[in-house]
Amino acid sequence: MSAPNRRVWLAALALIVLLGGLGLHLLFDPEPSIPLARLSGPAETLEAACVLAPGADGSPEERPASEGGARLGRIRARILLGQGVSEEAASRQLGRLRAYIEPRGLELELIEARRLPIRALLELEGNSLDAALEAQWLDPRGDGGAEREATAALLLAPIRAFLEAQAEASLELERRAPQEPLVQIVLLHRISGIASIARRILPGLRGLAITSEGALEELPAELRQALEVPESPPTIFVSMDDLPRAGSGILDTTLMHELGHALGLTHVELPGNLMSADPQRCLPHLNASQRASLRSRLEASGR
Numbered sequence: 001m002s003a004p005n006r007r008v009w010l011a012a013l014a015l016i017v018l019l020g021g022l023g024l025h026l027l028f029d030p031e032p033s034i035p036l037a038r039l040s041g042p043a044e045t046l047e048a049a050c051v052l053a054p055g056a057d058g059s060p061e062e063r064p065a066s067e068g069g070a071r072l073g074r075i076r077a078r079i080l081l082g083q084g085v086s087e088e089a090a091s092r093q094l095g096r097l098r099a100y101i102e103p104r105g106l107e108l109e110l111i112e113a114r115r116l117p118i119r120a121l122l123e124l125e126g127n128s129l130d131a132a133l134e135a136q137w138l139d140p141r142g143d144g145g146a147e148r149e150a151t152a153a154l155l156l157a158p159i160r161a162f163l164e165a166q167a168e169a170s171l172e173l174e175r176r177a178p179q180e181p182l183v184q185i186v187l188l189h190r191i192s193g194i195a196s197i198a199r200r201i202l203p204g205l206r207g208l209a210i211t212s213e214g215a216l217e218e219l220p221a222e223l224r225q226a227l228e229v230p231e232s233p234p235t236i237f238v239s240m241d242d243l244p245r246a247g248s249g250i251l252d253t254t255l256m257h258e259l260g261h262a263l264g265l266t267h268v269e270l271p272g273n274l275m276s277a278d279p280q281r282c283l284p285h286l287n288a289s290q291r292a293s294l295r296s297r298l299e300a301s302g303r
Contacts, residue, residue, distance in 0.1 A: 028165035030080060030114035038087045039079060039113050043102060044095035072105035072291065073298035075263075076182045078173055078233075079113040080166070082120070084189035085240050093187060093238070093255055100256045104286060106294070111173060111182075119189040121158050121237060122198035129154060129197055152226035155198060159210065162186075163232040170233050181298065183262050184235040185255070191239040207254040208237045209261035218261075234262035244279070251280045264297050265290055 081090050098108050132154050133139070139147060166184065174182045191205055192198035198205070201223075208218050210227075211234045219227070236258040244250035253274060260275050268275045274284040286294075 028116065028118065028162045030116055030166070030169075032114070034079075034081065034087065034113040034115060036110045036113055039091045039094055040110060041091040041095050043099035044092055071107075072294050074107040074109055074180055075259075075298075076109045076111045076173070076177065076180050078170055078182065078184045079110060080116050080184065080186045081113070082116045082118055082186070082188035084119045085187045089240060090187050093240070094185075096252070097255050097259065100253070101259070104291070109180075112169075116186070116188075120193035120196070121162065121186075121188055121191050122155060122196050122202075123158070123193040124155055124197055125193075125195050126197055148222065149226065152223050155201065156223060156227045160228055160230060163210065163235060164230050166235075167230060167232050171231065174233050181263070182233040183259065184233055186235060186237045187240055188237060189239075190241050191237050204242070206239050206242045207258040209258040210235045210237075211262060211264075218258075236262050249281055251283065253280050253284060256284075260286075260290075263294055265293060 079090065079094070081087070094108070094110070101108060129151065133147065133150055136150055170182065170184055191208060192202060202219070205218065210229060210232075212229060212231070236255065238255055238258065243254055244252045257274055265275050267277050268290075270276055270287070271278065272280075272282055272284055273290075274280075274286055275290065276284070
């Protein structure tokens with residue numbers, strides 16, 4: 001983010017404290033739409049170092065749709081691209097997502113794509129945090145409950161502001177087809193700005209899913225409790241610059257994993273399962289229980 005934009009961002013954060021949160025959502029107003037054809041390339045092959053046999057995670061896997069298994073349903077997606085994320089990179093990421101979910105009975109339909117005027121979501125730096133805490137008559141070096149609560153609220157304020165800024169457009173898209181779930185997929189250069197305290201508090205944060213129940217799994221409990229989620233469809237944030245690089249031996253399954261969270265799946269301690277919190281080296285899979293959970297979720301949406 002350029003120096004002028006950073007000053008605007010930090011001024012907005014000061015308003016959160018001094019003026020009760022006025023105006024930050026203006027930073028997240030999306031720009032004109034992107035033609036969907038630019039993001040709708042073919043499903044890309046997932047180049048895994050290995051493929052696990054069904055049941056290798058210790059639980060049975062239901063037969064995939066490509067082999068005659070049950071179709072689960074369709075997910076509609078609103079795509080938002082941050083500055084520094086190319087349409088080509090977004091198309092590849094979405095193509096890999098389709099390559100994973102389609103054989104498992106899920107269809108992805110893109111219904112809108114827009115560009116955002118930001119590169120990162122969480123930009124709060126240490127000096128700005130200290131000033132904001134002092135403005136609330138709190139000790140920046142204190143470790144009491146009030147200081148921790150205020151720090152969490154300041155750190156996560158941009159998430160709430162983002163969801164509020166997108167609420168009108170996303171809820172209108174949701175109302176057009178209430179029988180099919182809508183998910184917002186936000187591809188950012190980074191979730192946490194390079195100088196943000198979030199990179200220290202949340203190291204290794206590559207993806208984050210926010211639902212009406214709050215932030216699922218990827219945030220510590222104290223931060224989850226501090227996050228107030230406005231009415232909004234499930235939203236997935238992906239930090240493109242922090243994804244595993246090709247040739248690293250780690251398979252990039254971040255978007256698939258966070259989509260699982262957005263659809264109600266939680267972490268499991270099963271090696272080789274998509275919802276494991278551990279890095280994936282082999283192509284992960286979903287088990288029968290997870291597929292049943294997805295089916296129930298989609299049927300509850302009218303499918």
